[in-house]
Amino acid sequence: MKYSASKENHLKAIFHLQHEQGIVTTNALAAALQTRPASVTDMLKKLKEQKLLLYERYKGFRLNNEGKKAAIQVIRKHRLWEYFLVKKLQFGWDEVHEIAEELEHISSKKLVDRLDAFLGFPDTDPHGDPIPDSQGRFLQRRQISLSELPLNKLAQVSAIASQTSEMLELLQYNHIQLGTRLLISRKFPFDNSLEVKIRSRPPVTLSAQVAKNVLVKDDE
Amino acid sequence: MKYSASKENHLKAIFHLQHEQGIVTTNALAAALQTRPASVTDMLKKLKEQKLLLYERYKGFRLNNEGKKAAIQVIRKHRLWEYFLVKKLQFGWDEVHEIAEELEHISSKKLVDRLDAFLGFPDTDPHGDPIPDSQGRFLQRRQISLSELPLNKLAQVSAIASQTSEMLELLQYNHIQLGTRLLISRKFPFDNSLEVKIRSRPPVTLSAQVAKNVLVKDDE
């Protein structure tokens, strides 16, 4: 199925917001797309019409399976083109986004798959984001600092940035190690410290300094 | 300056028709673009408005300098992408046109120039058409058979396909050799023979068989 560039942009933005915020609001989507809430509402109706979106007026919305599949294909194209621009055409990683915003709407599926092969089936784009494969599967997950993790989002510890023994001791004391599944249950804006929950354990508090050095990936 | 995909398509089609037919008509353009004459007229007004086109109603039209420059940039993009698809992504030369029709509308000038460098500054696309350089100059001209040359269009002999001695003798007798400037002054549909004029000489007649084996390039 082929969708207009504008529809693809909406699908992609909803997918990202859904992923990061759990729930998507009309205002948030309008802000993400640099457009107006009224315009978003118009588009939501069309996407629902095309059975890409679960949506009832005033009651929020989210992509259904079809919508997610479509969004992932756009993301795949975007990230493959970014990879191409940086690795083959010598662009800087910070100047490729705008161009990829255009390239991602080229429709040929065959083109994307050939490009993928030409690039050697990369699984991470120049910004560190995972590139879904031809079937829409993310083989790699995005690695971020624990301090960037949204509230109540389950994640898994994937690396420790600064491996001083003092740091490792502190983490070990708090039962945090590679592979530990955790989520942030509270954030304290005063000093940016975090309350972290590990399954079937009392919550522990981590300083901003520690959180910055714990890298996590989305849990599925 | 940036133009819509539809405008770029019109500019490109006018450029080609202008080049091949000398004069462009509303109907011919509509046919080339698979659209309606009325739609073409609408677009002509907009292109005139934007000072890309010399146009007065009912009196025909042609691109001005600005229009030509814009058209050539689109053609450059189209042909570079075709070259990329065939040489790097292993597409067949006969399956790249449609994809290039989309890619040619990506706007970044920097992208095109980087792509050009990545491809090694090719001067001919996979169909044998010349690729204009970054400044819009055609360094290579298209080679076609004399039998495909339009009426009254000046061209220059660039190659002889079948070099039998009988053929060369015949050509020599008619004062035709590499570099000869000529034009077709008449075509005889009965046997597809041609009357050919060479500057300051009486016209000569060539059979379809001979014409097929004489290759020519546009003269500038």
Add this chain to the structure above:
DNA sequence: AATTAAATTTAGACAAATCTAAAATTAAAA
């Protein structure tokens, strides 16, 4: 030269995507 035919343009409509301003609904605060 008058008539017919072909080409071109205008007039008016439509679809997609967007907008502003006003109305409806939901959420937050007093």
Add this chain to the structure above:
DNA sequence: TTTTAATTTTAGATTTGTCTAAATTTAATT
């Protein structure tokens, strides 16, 4: 729990590119 505020949606307009049908202009024929 009213009242107020924020969010979301509707109604109606705008822009771009397209269309059909009718009118106009130019070209071709008799």
